Amino acid sequence: MHSGLETWHRIVKSGDLTGLGQILAEQVVFHSPVVHSPQIGKDITYKYLSAALQVLNTQDFKYLGQCTEGRMSVLEFETKLDGIVVNGVDIIGWSADGSQIESFKVMVRPLKAVNAVHQAMAQELEKAR
Amino acid sequence: MHSGLETWHRIVKSGDLTGLGQILAEQVVFHSPVVHSPQIGKDITYKYLSAALQVLNTQDFKYLGQCTEGRMSVLEFETKLDGIVVNGVDIIGWSADGSQIESFKVMVRPLKAVNAVHQAMAQELEKAR
Numbered sequence: 001m002h003s004g005l006e007t008w009h010r011i012v013k014s015g016d017l018t019g020l021g022q023i024l025a026e027q028v029v030f031h032s033p034v035v036h037s038p039q040i041g042k043d044i045t046y047k048y049l050s051a052a053l054q055v056l057n058t059q060d061f062k063y064l065g066q067c068t069e070g071r072m073s074v075l076e077f078e079t080k081l082d083g084i085v086v087n088g089v090d091i092i093g094w095s096a097d098g099s100q101i102e103s104f105k106v107m108v109r110p111l112k113a114v115n116a117v118h119q120a121m122a123q124e125l126e127k128a129r
Numbered sequence: 130m131h132s133g134l135e136t137w138h139r140i141v142k143s144g145d146l147t148g149l150g151q152i153l154a155e156q157v158v159f160h161s162p163v164v165h166s167p168q169i170g171k172d173i174t175y176k177y178l179s180a181a182l183q184v185l186n187t188q189d190f191k192y193l194g195q196c197t198e199g200r201m202s203v204l205e206f207e208t209k210l211d212g213i214v215v216n217g218v219d220i221i222g223w224s225a226d227g228s229q230i231e232s233f234k235v236m237v238r239p240l241k242a243v244n245a246v247h248q249a250m251a252q253e254l255e256k257a258r
Contacts, residue, residue, distance in 0.1 A: 074203040089203070091203075109160070109235075109237075111163045114240055
């Protein structure tokens, strides 16, 4: 398993963000489920990922499955947000040696969940300002 | 590569649905990007997938990457719908021997694309009635 993926699972499982900075490449690109424009760089990606973990990584959160091939991993998850089931994927692009995240993309379904995530993320990012 | 995946790529590339029926399991489950409730069975899944191919598999359609691990494949695609960039994944659950699709789930981003796909699929399914 890519060493970055092991660290990512440890972070999600524990809720402890220690090590998240180390597995993000300087020029990592974050793609939100809501907005088209990518967010570029370690600082903004860290901000989005920590907000996403705050919003989604509750007691209802679980990974349903994952696949990795070459430098691409996809982790499918399910969680709940205000009673709405959120089903989504983390699509991770790895550095050549698998130690760092070069791109992190999130997609969610159904439509109701996209809207719920949109609203909750906006609130969380506003709090963090 | 799973034999069902080869057939799926042939169908998408050619736009010719021949063989689609053969790679769908009788009890295949389709999960739409828009609606929470799964659609169960070969007939309804065939209907949704052929409508989706009609709507999304235009000259702008391309697969960006894929990964397969065990019985799970994820195929990431990009296309355009009325000028809106649609980025999505097909998440395919395979039968034990990799010849048939047991579940097919689609997620798309960003929010604008979810709405565009929603509208276009509703129109396409209405036409097919």
